Amino acid sequence: MNKTEELITVKNVFFSYDQKPVLIDINLSIWAGDFLAILGPNGAGKTTLIKIILGLLRVQRGQVMLFNQPIESFKDWHKLGYVPQTATYFDPLFPATVQEVMAMALFSIKKVWIKRKAEKEAMAKFLELVGLKGKEKVPIGQLSTGEQQKVFIARALIHQPKVLILDEPTTGIDAETQRQFYDLLHQLNVEKKITIIIVTHDIGIVNRHITRVACLEGRLIYHGSHDDFCRSKVFKEMVGRDDHVISHQH
Amino acid sequence: MDLLWHYGFAQRAIFAGLAIGISSALLGVFLLLRREAMIGHGLGHIIFGAMAFALSLKLAPLPVALIVAILASLGITKLKTKAGVHSDTAIAIFSSVGMAVGILLVTLVNRYGIDLLSFLFGDILAIDREEMILALILAGGVILFVLFYYYQLLFLTFSYESAKAFGLKVNRLENLLTWLTAVTIVVGMKIVGLLLMTSLLVIPAAAGLQMAGSFLTSCLLAVTIAVTSVVMGLWFALLTNLPASSTIVLLSFIFFLISFIKRRRRFF
Numbered sequence: 083m084n085k086t087e088e089l090i091t092v093k094n095v096f097f098s099y100d101q102k103p104v105l106i107d108i109n110l111s112i113w114a115g116d117f118l119a120i121l122g123p124n125g126a127g128k129t130t131l132i133k134i135i136l137g138l139l140r141v142q143r144g145q146v147m148l149f150n151q152p153i154e155s156f157k158d159w160h161k162l163g164y165v166p167q168t169a170t171y172f173d174p175l176f177p178a179t180v181q182e183v184m185a186m187a188l189f190s191i192k193k194v195w196i197k198r199k200a201e202k203e204a205m206a207k208f209l210e211l212v213g214l215k216g217k218e219k220v221p222i223g224q225l226s227t228g229e230q231q232k233v234f235i236a237r238a239l240i241h242q243p244k245v246l247i248l249d250e251p252t253t254g255i256d257a258e259t260q261r262q263f264y265d266l267l268h269q270l271n272v273e274k275k276i277t278i279i280i281v282t283h284d285i286g287i288v289n290r291h292i293t294r295v296a297c298l299e300g301r302l303i304y305h306g307s308h309d310d311f312c313r314s315k316v317f318k319e320m321v322g323r324d325d326h327v328i329s330h331q332h
Numbered sequence: 333m334d335l336l337w338h339y340g341f342a343q344r345a346i347f348a349g350l351a352i353g354i355s356s357a358l359l360g361v362f363l364l365l366r367r368e369a370m371i372g373h374g375l376g377h378i379i380f381g382a383m384a385f386a387l388s389l390k391l392a393p394l395p396v397a398l399i400v401a402i403l404a405s406l407g408i409t410k411l412k413t414k415a416g417v418h419s420d421t422a423i424a425i426f427s428s429v430g431m432a433v434g435i436l437l438v439t440l441v442n443r444y445g446i447d448l449l450s451f452l453f454g455d456i457l458a459i460d461r462e463e464m465i466l467a468l469i470l471a472g473g474v475i476l477f478v479l480f481y482y483y484q485l486l487f488l489t490f491s492y493e494s495a496k497a498f499g500l501k502v503n504r505l506e507n508l509l510t511w512l513t514a515v516t517i518v519v520g521m522k523i524v525g526l527l528l529m530t531s532l533l534v535i536p537a538a539a540g541l542q543m544a545g546s547f548l549t550s551c552l553l554a555v556t557i558a559v560t561s562v563v564m565g566l567w568f569a570l571l572t573n574l575p576a577s578s579t580i581v582l583l584s585f586i587f588f589l590i591s592f593i594k595r596r597r598r599f600f
């Protein structure tokens with residue numbers, strides 16, 4: 083993969099809910115192969131930024147380019163994989179099995195029964211990759227939060243996306259599982275060459291893997307390589323100022 | 333059981349009942365999971381008002397009711413997505429207004445001595461040929477829709493936002509689902525009455541969801557329970573001369589109770 087390929091460009095983006103400005107003049111470039119961590123306190127606008135990149139919220143001012151196309155005319159959504167914020171977002175009593183949740187990503191198939199071998203194999207392959215082989219028939223609500231998150235990763239991988247976007251994927255997951263989880267992301271980043279964008283508070287754990295950092299607080303207060311970040315004032319302030327950036331669980 | 337095949341009216345009741353039962357059970361699974369269980373009642377009330385309105389002006393009730401139902405479901409959707417009102421609130425607002433208009437019109441209509449009770453309680457044993465054919469066409473449409481959009485509907489129901497992020501055309505699909513539900517309720521109300529229609533939309537699906545371990549089995553169980561309730565309920569009604577709507581509803585409720593107890597037993 084060409085290291086200089088720019089996959090996502092966010093240019094002079096402003097966003098406000100009703101009258102309240104949330105994102106102010108954001109400029110951000112994401113390059114092929116990046117493992118980008120988006121940091122920032124609660125309410126900083128991290129989720130809003132992700133939703134803009136995913137086309138879930140419309141850009142109000144500024145421009146977003148995805149794979150060199152303006153987001154307004156972008157059609158190749160399968161190139162972006164999305165793992166939403168944990169737990170809160172689905173009904174634990176929803177009667178879908180792991181396999182059915184995986185199959186949602188194959189929604190273009192217009193039949194109840196998935197017959198094509200390639201698709202079945204893709205589902206099995208990615209479930210195995212995230213370590214959930216054999217859980218195909220288990221209702222998603224009966225898995226632990228960590229396992230559910232892995233199912234959503236596996237689902238996001240079915241179309242072999244170029245970019246995987248995760249919004250605080252490890253909230254409510256114990257430290258050991260978090261570590262495994264980040265190792266898995268690292269493996270995807272290095273071996274499968276998937277560009278990763280992750281919103282996280284676990285800077286302590288993710289530290290080993292990330293290549294770039296963006297710090298949000300309405301404005302982008304830092305954007306650069308990980309090594310520079312560790313030497314930067316922002317990092318020292320963050321670590322010095324509060325432990326919430328490192329361990330806050332929201 | 334011979335009773336069911338002996339008379340033309342009983343055969344029509346069976347076919348129409350099965351058609352509406354199957355469509356309602358399938359749509360009901362999605363409605364319940366989308367927390368829109370009350371949409372049947374809401375739209376039912378509005379349609380009731382619309383039919384009263386149509387009759388008072390000597391218009392054909394079915395087309396008027398269809399137009400009103402589709403406008404009302406669009407209104408509910410708009411209120412929900414644009415104004416950020418919860419869907420049950422949106423449905424409750426629309427159904428209260430519909431009921432108010434309905435009562436108003438019923439009072440006016442009653443001066444002409446028109447019977448609106450049949451829309452409330454219906455008479456599945458008095459269905460004519462055209463109504464039966466209409467019900468069968470409707471069922472065909474619903475079944476094809478669900479089969480064709482199965483995974484899309486499942487994804488939409490599971491998570492609107494993720495489905496959208498994956499590139500699914502969520503608004504179009506949501507509108508299709510809402511319109512089809514509105515049409516089903518209108519046709520079902522005209523044919524079997526509001527009571528039976530709203531029950532068939534909720535109870536078999538609720539029972540199916542209680543028992544199932546997967547989405548596919550939820551759908552299949554809901555349909556099976558609807559079919560069994562319709563057939564057994566009609567048979568029992570013919571045998572005992574009791575009202576068929578009641579026997580069908582009560583039978584499906586018994587299935588719901590069984591599923592409820594079965595589920596709880598796993599925990600105690």
Ligand SMILES: Nc1ncnc2c1ncn2[C@@H]1O[C@H](COP(=O)(O)OP(=O)(O)O)[C@@H](O)[C@H]1O
Nearest residue numbers: 099100104122123124125126127128129130131
């Ligand atoms: N749908 C919404 N309507 C109004 N305000 C919102 C909405 N979503 C988020 N906000 C506000 O926007 C700000 C940024 O939210 P968000 O992007 O979720 O922050 P983060 O993910 O960094 O915690 C917060 O102050 C939040 O209250």
Ligand SMILES: [Mg+2]
Nearest residue numbers: 128129130250
């Ligand atoms: Mg957030």
